[in-house]
Amino acid sequence: MRKVMLILAAVAMMVSLFAVVAYAAEIQGTDNSETLLESNRGDTIKALKGDDNVNAAVYQVGSQNAPIPPSGDRDRVHGNAGDDNPLNVQDKDGKDIVWGGKGIDHCLVDNADVGDGGDKYFGCEFVNGVEQ
Numbered sequence: 001m002r003k004v005m006l007i008l009a010a011v012a013m014m015v016s017l018f019a020v021v022a023y024a025a026e027i028q029g030t031d032n033s034e035t036l037l038e039s040n041r042g043d044t045i046k047a048l049k050g051d052d053n054v055n056a057a058v059y060q061v062g063s064q065n066a067p068i069p070p071s072g073d074r075d076r077v078h079g080n081a082g083d084d085n086p087l088n089v090q091d092k093d094g095k096d097i098v099w100g101g102k103g104i105d106h107c108l109v110d111n112a113d114v115g116d117g118g119d120k121y122f123g124c125e126f127v128n129g130v131e132q
């Protein structure tokens with residue numbers, strides 16, 4: 001089941017890559033627990049219910065996969081209900097925002113040392129492994 005979800009997430013990502021008209025991509029999960037991956041553009045990712053794993057750090061600044069422009073994309077990650085672990089926006093830029101929503105959520109964020117004041121986070125019970 002987990003493998004099926006990963007394939008669905010990959011398909012969703014490919015579909016969003018072909019939607020070149022809009023700059024920002026919207027990636028929506030389901031009410032089940034799943035893994036969601038970002039695209040190389042500024043994404044709004046809504047994981048909905050379930051204990052979700054959202055990786056918005058696939059395209060990291062300085063890596064081969066870095067988005068164009070390489071200054072980093074702006075991702076908006078919503079964990080929504082459920083214990084989400086992790087909600088990852090730790091892509092070496094401080095342009096992202098993560099909302100844990102309900103549940104016990106683990107967020108991985110960039111600190112202010114990366115610039116732009118660091119990623120912003122709301123409703124995260126754990127941030128970079130530290131209980132809030």
Ligand SMILES: [Ca+2]
Binds near residue numbers: 038039040043059075
């Ligand atoms: Ca992205």
Ligand SMILES: [Ca+2]
Binds near residue numbers: 049
């Ligand atoms: Ca979900």
Ligand SMILES: [Ca+2]
Binds near residue numbers: 081082101
């Ligand atoms: Ca949550």
Ligand SMILES: [Ca+2]
Binds near residue numbers: 089092093094095119
């Ligand atoms: Ca970031």
